[in-house]
Amino acid sequence: MRVLLLSQVLAGAGLAAGVSVGALLAQEMLGSTGSAGLPAALLTLGSAVAALLVGRLSQASGRRPGLAAGYVVGAIGAVGVVLAAAIDSIPLLFGTLLLYGSGTATNLQARYAGGDLADASSRGRAMSTVLVATTLGAVVGPNLVEPSGTLATSLGIRALAGPFMLAAIAYAVAGVAVWLLLRPDPLLLAREQAGEEATAPAAADEDDDPVALSPTVLLGGAGMVVTQLVMVAIMTMTPVHMHDHGHGLGASGLVISIHIAAMYLPSPLSGWLADRVGRRPMLAVAALTLLAAGVCAAIVPPDSTLLLAFALALLGLGWSFGLAAGTALVTDGAPLAQRARIQGGADLCVALAGATGGLGSGYVVAATSYHTLSLLGGLIGLALLPLLLLLASGRRAGAP
Numbered sequence: 001m002r003v004l005l006l007s008q009v010l011a012g013a014g015l016a017a018g019v020s021v022g023a024l025l026a027q028e029m030l031g032s033t034g035s036a037g038l039p040a041a042l043l044t045l046g047s048a049v050a051a052l053l054v055g056r057l058s059q060a061s062g063r064r065p066g067l068a069a070g071y072v073v074g075a076i077g078a079v080g081v082v083l084a085a086a087i088d089s090i091p092l093l094f095g096t097l098l099l100y101g102s103g104t105a106t107n108l109q110a111r112y113a114g115g116d117l118a119d120a121s122s123r124g125r126a127m128s129t130v131l132v133a134t135t136l137g138a139v140v141g142p143n144l145v146e147p148s149g150t151l152a153t154s155l156g157i158r159a160l161a162g163p164f165m166l167a168a169i170a171y172a173v174a175g176v177a178v179w180l181l182l183r184p185d186p187l188l189l190a191r192e193q194a195g196e197e198a199t200a201p202a203a204a205d206e207d208d209d210p211v212a213l214s215p216t217v218l219l220g221g222a223g224m225v226v227t228q229l230v231m232v233a234i235m236t237m238t239p240v241h242m243h244d245h246g247h248g249l250g251a252s253g254l255v256i257s258i259h260i261a262a263m264y265l266p267s268p269l270s271g272w273l274a275d276r277v278g279r280r281p282m283l284a285v286a287a288l289t290l291l292a293a294g295v296c297a298a299i300v301p302p303d304s305t306l307l308l309a310f311a312l313a314l315l316g317l318g319w320s321f322g323l324a325a326g327t328a329l330v331t332d333g334a335p336l337a338q339r340a341r342i343q344g345g346a347d348l349c350v351a352l353a354g355a356t357g358g359l360g361s362g363y364v365v366a367a368t369s370y371h372t373l374s375l376l377g378g379l380i381g382l383a384l385l386p387l388l389l390l391l392a393s394g395r396r397a398g399a400p
Contacts, residue, residue, distance in 0.1 A: 002109055002179040005133035007174040010263065011071065011107040012137025013144075014078065014094075014170035021145060022097070022247070023240050025160040029090060039097055041359030044079070044232060046101025048351030054102075054109050062185035063113040064178060066340070067106055071175030082152075085161035100164075103171045107134065112343045115331055116186035117193075117330060121275060124328040128271025135264040137170065144197030145253040164179035187340060189313010194336055213333070213342070219391040220329025220348040225353040226384050227322030230290050230377040233357035233364075234297055234315055235259060235271075238308065240362075241370040245302040257300045258279020258309045270324035279332070280388055282325035287384035289318030293377020298371040309315075311374075317383065 022039035030038075050070055058066030080096025114130035116121045134395045135374075148162030152314035182353035213221075238259075239252040274282050326346075334342040357377075 001129070002129045002228040006181075007067070007071070007178050008107065008130055008133035009137045010170045010174035010177065011074075011103060011110070012134035012260075013140055014074065014103050014137070014167035014174070015107050015134070016259075017248060021163050021239070021253075023161045023236055023356070024243060024249075024252075025158070026093070028158070028160060029085070029088065029093065029245075038359065038362065041318070041355045042094055042102060043326045044354030044358055045103040045353045046098035047353060048101075048348045049098070050074075050102035050105035051109060051347035051351050052344050054106055055340050055342075055347065058109070058344070059338070059340035060185060061187045063116070063308065063340075064182040064185045064229060065215060067110055067113065068175045068179035069183070070102050070109065071171045072108030073099055073172035074106060075168045075175065077102060078164045078171060080393045081164040082157065082161045082168065085164075086156070086160040086382050093244060096158060097364035099168070100141070101351070103167070103189055104173075105347060108347055108350075109344070111327060112331065112340070113182075113186050115327075116190040116339075120332060122280070123331055124274035124324055125268060127275075127327055127331070128324045131267040133264075135267075137259050140257075143257055145255055147251050147348060148251065154227045163245065175179065176276075182241075190336065204262055215391045216333030216344070217330050219387065220279070220326040220331075220333065220386050221298050221349055222326075222391070223286070223322050223329065223384060224326035224346065224350045226381060226387070227286055227290065227319050228350045229261075229324070229353040229357040230294070230381045231315055231319040232354040233361040234294065234349035234374055234377045235312065237361045237365050237373060238297070238312060240365070240370075242308065248351065251305050252390070255305060255312055259312035259316045262313040264316075266320045269326065270320045271328070273321070274328045279325040279329045283384050283388055284320050285321035286318050286325065287381050288365040288380025289314060289321060291378040291385075293318055294374045294376070294381065297374035298378075302370075320386070344373075 006092065028037045050073065052072040054066045068226045077096045077099030081093060081100055084096055086092035111127040115127040118126035118387055133144060145163050148166050149159030152161070152162035152165060153159045235256070238255060242252045242255065270282070273285075293311055296314055297308070297311035300311055302308075330343060330346045331339065361373055364376065
């Protein structure tokens with residue numbers, strides 16, 4: 001757990017630095033607000049592919065090689081983004097943003113490692129504890145936007161490429177730390193304790209076989225998909241919205257750091273509530289929180305940094321509730337022999353939802369406004385309520 005917490009601190013800095021300026025970098029290089037959502041879309045599309053591959057690698061060989069590989073690929077992507085900004089290459093920017101998304105996927109996949117050795121009654125809390133360590137790096141990262149931008153400018157590179165330099169270092173160190181220090185491997189140890197072969201050759205051989213997903217897994221996956229879609233859509237366009245109303249990089253970095261802190265800092269509470277109150281009630285709470293965030297973002301004055309920060313904090317909190325409950329449901333419903341594979345598939349769907357939100361958000365704002373996007377996001381969050389009713393009949397006996 002200590003190693004996972006260390007890697008999450010580093011990965012949080014890599015994640016937040018890029019998220020803070022990705023849309024602005026695309027807007028600057030492409031000269032179009034409508035295309036500002038492309039970085040988030042490409043990043044989350046790359047995250048989708050990485051989630052599947054990291055899950056399969058973890059299934060076959062354990063969490064250590066899966067997580068280490070994912071972080072290193074994310075670092076390579078960050079280096080590529082810096083190079084693309086330096087030579088003003090749009091194709092290279094788009095291609096390396098896909099690789100950069102691997103760091104985001106791995107950052108989330110690490111939470112599953114925290115729950116490998118926990119029982120069902122404390123699983124939500126164990127997995128959420130891993131996520132909370134992201135807060136330190138995630139809060140520090142956006143606030144290094146200006147210093148890293150100054151460094152990039154001194155090297156003759158666009159200022160907005162600076163945070164990606166930070167991300168490259170953070171992801172690389174996280175990968176090395178996991179590879180060297182994550183021993184014993186939690187997934188392999190869990191299999192040993194369950195009486196299975198540590199290397200799980202049978203599970204690896206079955207990777208191409210279809211998996212029957214229980215209603216518990218489907219509900220958990222759907223909960224995470226909806227929360228990710230709403231969160232990415234509104235978050236992506238907030239720095240652009242602030243920039244268009246005269247805010248500087250420091251102000252937008254502060255708002256995003258508060259947002260990401262609200263995503264990760266309450267994680268232990270979110271996990272505890274998922275364990276004590278129940279997974280399904282917490283998905284309902286997530287839906288209502290996302291609605292409140294969308295309405296708040298839509299009605300606050302665009303020149304108010306404080307109120308925009310409050311709206312984005314609510315958005316992060318709704319995401320935290322939805323992710324904790326959804327993650328616990330997916331893990332509850334996934335048999336140990338196929339757990340990593342199913343978790344990777346769930347995160348694939350989550351990342352695709354984020355890609356949809358990131359890509360669509362720029363065009364929605366270009367065609368209408370940020371206020372319309374925020375209201376639409378809040379209403380989509382309410383889709384969790386009918387999903388809960390639809391899949392309620394599939395609740396497994398004994399599932400929280």
